[in-house]
Amino acid sequence: MSGISVNRLEVQLNRLSLKNPILVASGTFGYAKEMQAFVDFSQLGGLIPKTITPTPRIGNKPPRTVETSSGLLNSIGLDNDGLDTFIDKHLHYLLGLGASVIANIAGKTIDDFRMMAERFASIDGVAGLELNISCPNVTGGVDMGTDPKLTEEVVRAVRESCDLPVIAKLTPNVTNVPLIAQGAKEGGADAVSLVNTFQGMAVNWRQRKPILGNGIGGLSGPAIKPLALRIVYQVASKVEIPIIGIGGISSIDDVMEFLVAGASAVQIGTANFYNPGLSSQLVVDLERICEEEDCTNISELVGTLQFPTQK
C-alpha cells in the first residue's frame, strides 16, 4: 500500500484521532479474529468490537436474523461473555492489529457504564469508548438513548470516569435525533455515531408468527441508507458535534454521500457480512477520491452538501 499518505485521510473528532475515517461497526465484525482472512486490519481507521456488557449475556433465541428486501433484520440480543472475558480473551489480540480499537459498551444503568469506563481507563491501548445507548434490549423498558437528559447524564458519567474519548451511538427510533445528539454534546461526548438499527419486524403470516425468535429486531443494510443520511444531515445542520455516519454503507460512493452530508467518519456494518474485505478496500478507494477531488485532507469534503434553497 505504498503511496498512501496517512495525513490526507487523518481525521480528528475532538479528542479522538483516527488515521482515516473508515471504521467498522460494532456487532458486524465479531472480535476481529473472525475477519482475519478477509481484512487488512492495519488499514482501518478504527475497529469497534461487539458490544460488551458488565456480565455475560446469552443473547436471544434463534432465529436471530432474517433478510428483508436489501436489508437485514436482527435480534442478536447483545450475546457476549461480559467485560472480564472481553478483557482477558479478546483485548490483547485486538490491540495488536495496528488499528485504533474503540470499545463499545452497554449497561442497564448509568453505574454500569461508569464501572466499565473505569475499567477501560485502567487499561492501556484502547483509543476510545462508544456507548451503546441505543439497543432496546438492555434497559428494561427505558432506553437511555431516547431521552436527551438521560443521554447527557450517561455521557457525563463516562466522561467523569475516564480520560478516553467518548462516542455516543444513537438510536434513530425517536422523533428528534438532533435533540438527543445535543444531550450527548452537553454531556461531553467527543462524537456521535448515527445511526443504530431501525426497529422492524418480519412476519410469517401463515404461521401467524414473527420470524425472529425475539419477535422484533433492528433493521440494517442498504435499505436504511436514505433514512440514515437524512438523520446525519439533520444533526450536522443543528448540532455542533462530529458525526460518525452509519447505515447501509457498501461502496465508496456511499461513504462519500455520508461525508458530504456531514459525517466526519463512517462505520461499515452489515456489508461486512456479505463483502467481508470491503472495509480495508474502502480506505484505498478513499485515498483515490482525495486525489480526484484534490483535497489535502478528507475533512475538506465533510458537510459540503449544498441543500436546495427555496426561491
Next chain:
Amino acid sequence: MSAEASLPGLVPSAQQISAVVVEQETMATNTYRLRLRCPELARQIRPGQFFMVKEPGTNDPLLGRPFALFDIWDENGEPAGIDFGYVAIGKLTHLMTHWSPGDPVQLWGPLGNGFPEPGDGHLMMVAGGIGQTPFLAVAREALGLKTYGRPARPLDVRPSKLTLAYGVRSREFLAGIEQFTMDGLDLQIATDDGTAGHHGFVTQLLQNAIQSETPPDKVFCCGPEPMMEAVQKICLRENVACWLSLESPMACGFGACFSCVVPVRQEDGSWDYKRSCVEGPVFPAERLIFED
C-alpha cells in the same frame, strides 16, 4: 456467548473469490447441481466444509447463503473448481436456477470445520434430502479415490465398511445416485412413500445396521433437523459415535454476526449458544441440544 477457547471452524486461509458458472444440471425434482470455476477454493476445501454464495451486483438478495461441498473437479490434474447441490426453495436459490455458464458468482470460503477422519471401522453416513451432498467427498476421500486440501490430510487407515443411508420423500427427489454408485460404498435408499428402496424413514436403515453383524462404528449425519435429532437419539442410546452436520441459517458464515447459534452442551453440564459456522457446522452428537 462465545468463549474463544477453540474455534475449530474458523479458517484463517478463507478467501473472497470471484467464481464463474461452468455448468448446471437438474439432479432431481427442484434439485440442481452447479459447477463453478474457482481454483482457490477447490485447492483448499475439505469434506464437510462449506462456502457462502452471493449473486454479485445486487442488494436483493443481500446476503450470501451457505452451501456444502459436493465435490471438487480437476483440470489438467489440478483442482479447478467445485460442484454443489441445492434445492430451489428461497430467493437466492430460485435466482440460481437461472444461472448459466459464464455468469459471475461471489464466493467466500472454505468455512467450517468439516468432518473428522473416517477411521478404520464401519463408517455409516446418514443423509436426508439435500443433506446427502457433503457425503460424496467424504466417501471419495475415505475410499482413497480423491484427496482434498493442500496438503491433503494423511489418512493412514481406511474404513472397513462404508455405507450411505439416504432418505428422501419420494423417488423423484433422489439426487446424485449416479455419483454415489461406486465400488466400496454400500448405498441404501429410503423413501417416505416407498417409491424406491426401504418404505419409511432413513433412521430405520440406521437401526437395521446397528442390529446387523457389522454395526457402524461411526455415524456422520446431515439432513433436516427432526431426522438429525432422531439419529442423535439412536446413536446416543446405542452408544455409537456420531457427528451431525448442521444446516443453520447464517448471515455471514465466518463468525461475525452471531446469528447461526445453536444450544451446545458444555463440559460442566450447562449449555451455551455457539456459532454453528465457527464451532461447527459438524458437532459431536452428544453436545447438541435440539429445541422445540
